Amino acid sequence: MTFDYDLFVIGGGSGGVRAARIAASEGGAKVALAEEFRMGGTCVIRGCVPKKLMVFASGFSQMMEDGKSYGWDIRQNGFDWPKFKTHLETELDRLEAAYRRNAQNAGVTIYDSRAVLKDAHTVVLADGQTVSAKHILIATGGYPFVPDLPGRDLAMTSNEIFLQEELPKSILIVGGGYIACEFACILNGLGVEVTQFYRGAQILNGFDEEVRGHIGESMIDSGVSLSLGCDVMEMEQQDQGIWVKATSGKDRHYDAVLYATGRMPNTTGLGLEDLGVKLGRRGEILVDEWSQTSVPSIYAVGDVTDRINLTPVAIREGHAFADTVFGGKKVKADHTCVPGAVFTQPEYGYVGMTEEEARKDHSIEVYATAFKPMKTAFAGRSDRVLFKLIVDAETRKVLGCHIVAEGAAELIQLAAIAVKMGATKENFDRTVAVHPTIAEELVTMRTPVRTA
CATH class of the missing domain: 3.50.50.60 (FAD/NAD(P)-binding domain)
Incomplete structure (x- = not known):
């Protein structure tokens, strides 16, 4: 059977675009992608990127207050939301254009349209056009859930x-x-x-x-x-x-x-159930370790599968799919020991197990410390940072690392490499501290605060 494309991707977010690009540029596939809103998906357009820019913007109020304690004569006139919003929109336009350009440069045909499934090898665009493909990848992400209540x-x-x-x-x-x-x-x-x-x-x-x-x-x-x-x-x-x-x-x-x-998998109205694509309790697409659905020609990656709903994970899943199906090499996305961050103030960076998870199957030692960091203590603030390591008492491996502090997301990215490699508490202990830093606590905690 002859198809219009080797691969048709529904969804122009991080996972879908990565899969399309790799399949086209490295796998030599003829690829098309449909996106009904804006290229870049949740992360770029209405998630991680604009949120992080707002995090940066919101942090300056406290930073300027701290600056006064360090001798700076700073006068605040308040926050100009319209000015920030204009700059934000310009940046998002730039990123969306980059996503589109990179996909097109790889040879991907882009349809600015909603696409739904007609059968296992055919999609229907919003204008009624039908397109066939040997493989179809669903990467439609998720949407915010609002409960049903008056108002x-x-x-x-x-x-x-x-x-x-x-x-x-x-x-x-x-x-x-x-x-x-x-x-x-x-x-x-x-x-x-x-x-x-x-x-x-x-x-x-x-x-x-x-x-x-x-x-x-x-x-x-x-x-x-x-x-x-x-x-x-x-x-x-x-x-x-x-x-x-x-x-x-x-x-x-x-x-x-x-x-x-919370967010729900964006599967409503795609025609999945009519084709026999199995969905989970929350509407998520059920896939195997290769991101393949119950219909062999249809795959899914990213938040729509409700595995680990993080942009870097979706990218890994999309890349692994393209390598497996079009690159001639069997690659599974690794969902173990995935680091992450919560951009509260202060930030929270984590990798590995929580203390509660580790207690279930391991004898553990918990090393933890909380203290006022030098930078903000000098400014007279009472906030405290938290560093925590969870260690297997028998193997000595660090099972989890948790940091609550300014810049915790940056710190955990580096610590995650050691934890992913299977570093032991003694590996941490043998590492010389960088002084004066808050992160030196990761290698100077010697006595567990509790065991279980």
Whole structure:
């Protein structure tokens, strides 16, 4: 059978674009890609990149305050959101153009259109055009979830927060995951009055318990009004703003409400179930270790599979797919010991197991320290950093490393190399400290604070 393309990719995010580029440039495949919104996907257009730029912007308020303690005569005139937003949009346009250019330079044909599946080898574009391909890759990512409650249409999500014409004076953020906590810190740093509701007992569910408490306290100390065990019952637009009825009885008006209550795999309406592509409980596409679905010609990578929802993982999955199917080499994406970061303030960097995970199957030693860093202690701030190593008591391997500190994401990237290689606690101990740094604590903690 003759096909229009060797590969058709649905989704122009990081995973889909990487797969398309490698299949075309290194695998010699004839490749097409369809993207219904903007090239770059969630990470580039409405996720990691604009969020991190907002993190940078929000950090300057505290930085300038600290500068006064270091002798600088600094005068603040407030944050200019329209100026920042204009610059942000220019940068996102540049990145989107780069994604498009790199794919096209590799020989990928791009359709600026929604695409859905007609059969195992055919997609239908929004204008009705049908295109056939020997292989189809689904890389449509995820979308923010907002629960069904009265007034839900009044809430924005992380997709829309970058589109505001002006910053609200007050905002309610609903959710306790990393996206909710990151935006609570960002907006607080930009001068917005931030209230955060989370229905659970502590924010950042699934992360290390000790870290969760540390970050929660830090957020409260920085000015975020955090209400745990609290949720929204209904919302209503009134003259004074959005009226929110809370389960805790803390009813009030806010200028804006942001829901960050998780993301769902973006599989609705693609025609997957009609073809026999198996989906999971949350709508995620079920794939094997080669990212292949229950229909042999159809594959999926990235957040739509709900494995590890991180951009670098999607890129690895897309590359491994292209190598396997078009590069003549069998490559599996490695989902073990994946490092990550939460861009709260301070940041949280992690790799490997949490203490709670490690306790299940290992006898462990926990090395941890928390202290005031020199930089901010000199400025009179009371914030504390946290360093934590979880060690297998028998093999001595470092099972997990957790850092809460300014620049933790940069630090964990380097520490992750050692942990991924199987470094032992003694390898860490034999490494000479770089002084004076906060990171020297990684190699100077000698006595466990607890064992299990």
